[in-house]
Amino acid sequence: QSALTQPASVSGSPGQSITISCTGTSSDVGYYNYVSWYQQHPGKAPKLMVYDVTKRPSGVSNRFSGSKSGNTASLTISGLQAEDEADYYCSSYTSTSTWVFGGGTKLTVL
Amino acid sequence: EVQLVESGGGLVQPGGSLRLSCAASGFTFSSYWMSWVRQAPGKGLEWVANINQDGREKHYVDSVKGRFTISRDNAKNSLYLQMNSLRAEDTAVYYCARESAYSGYDWDYWGQGTLVTVSS
Numbered sequence: 767q768s769a770l771t772q773p774a775s776v777s778g779s780p781g782q783s784i785t786i787s788c789t790g791t792s793s794d795v796g797y798y799n800y801v802s803w804y805q806q807h808p809g810k811a812p813k814l815m816v817y818d819v820t821k822r823p824s825g826v827s828n829r830f831s832g833s834k835s836g837n838t839a840s841l842t843i844s845g846l847q848a849e850d851e852a853d854y855y856c857s858s859y860t861s862t863s864t865w866v867f868g869g870g871t872k873l874t875v876l
Numbered sequence: 877e878v879q880l881v882e883s884g885g886g887l888v889q890p891g892g893s894l895r896l897s898c899a900a901s902g903f904t905f906s907s908y909w910m911s912w913v914r915q916a917p918g919k920g921l922e923w924v925a926n927i928n929q930d931g932r933e934k935h936y937v938d939s940v941k942g943r944f945t946i947s948r949d950n951a952k953n954s955l956y957l958q959m960n961s962l963r964a965e966d967t968a969v970y971y972c973a974r975e976s977a978y979s980g981y982d983w984d985y986w987g988q989g990t991l992v993t994v995s996s
Contacts, residue, residue, distance in 0.1 A: 769920070802982035804921070811971060811986035812913075812921065818979050855921050859981045863935050865911075865923035 770795065770856055770868035777874040783844040786871045788856030789837060794866055796837040800859035803832060803841045806870075807852045815854075816841060843873070851875040878902040878985045880972045885990030892962050892994070898955040898972030898987060906930075906950040909975035911983060912957050914968035914992075922968075925957065926975065940966075962994045 771789040778784040788795065788803075795801055799819045804812035814823050816832035819839060829844045839858070843850055856868040884896040896912070911926040925936045925946040934946050945958040955972055969989040976984035 798981070800979065800981035804983075806921075811988055812983075813986075814976065814982055814984050817976065817982040821978065823976075823978060823984060857921070857923070857982065864937060865926075867921040867923065870920040 768866070770858060770866055772854075772856060772868035772871045774869070775872045775874065777876055778843075778846045779876045780846050780848065782846050783842060784846060784873065786841045786843075786854055786856075786873070788839040788841070788858075788868045790839075790858055790866070791837055793862070794837075794858040794860040795834065795839050797861045798859050799834065801832065801834060801839040802857045803830075804855045804857065805850075805852045806855065812855065846875050848875050878974070880974065880985055880987035882970065882972050882987045882990035885970065885992045887993045887995065888962055889996050890963060890994055893958070893960045894962065894992060896957040896959065896970055896972075896990060896992070900953045900955065900972075900974075903974070903985075905948075905953040908977075909980060910948060910955045911973045911975060912946060912955075913971045913973050913983070913986075914966075915971070915989070916965075916968040919968075924970070927955070959992070962992075964994050966992060967994045968992060 803816040806812045819834045879901045881899045912924040927946045943961045947956045971989045972987040973983035974985040
């Protein structure tokens with residue numbers, strides 16, 4: 767049950783696009799299409815942004831999109847806005863009926 | 877409105893016990909799997925345990941197996957986490973989360989968390 771691998775930090779200017787990667791194994795990210803992404807602002811609870819690799823919950827901006835190739839999933843945020851600055855975590859369901867999170871990525875909007 | 881409110885956190889000595897509670901409202905609690913997810917200070921998220929709708933199926937992260945027990949009382953719309961033999965590395969904010977109505981393999985509602993500090 768090792769954590770998924772995410773970059774510690776990414777940054778971008780307003781209006782630009784950024785992509786956050788999330789690398790796991792064939793027992794988690796590569797096993798199911800059950801990767802989800804969460805946004806967390808300081809001192810707040812996480813918020814679901816993408817589920818089942820590519821799907822967006824109602825109310826989440828279409829600037830957020832997800833994808834997956836093999837054992838690596840990605841979250842892309844287009845048209846960066848100041849309020850997107852937050853920590854982002856990926857999560858995957860695993861072959862042992864448990865979940866594993868990534869270590870988190872701090873997004874800075876320059 | 878869906879609400880999840882955790883309680884029961886606090887300061888406990890290593891080797892001690894604590895019971896966390898999560899009061900749910902605004903949805904049919906008995907229809908959902910529920911999870912506990914924790915976050916150590918300044919660190920990332922870690923899934924801890926989950927439980928199915930009738931409480932008969934439970935899963936745990938390896939690091940808490942044999943020490944923590946997840947349970948629920950559907951009549952009281954409440955989720956619990958009994959934590960025994962606590963260690964310093966269990967220090968974290970513990971979140972109660974609902975496994976989503978979307979696919980069930982993610983969490984669509986989270987509480988605000990309760991802080992557990994294990995220290996002498």
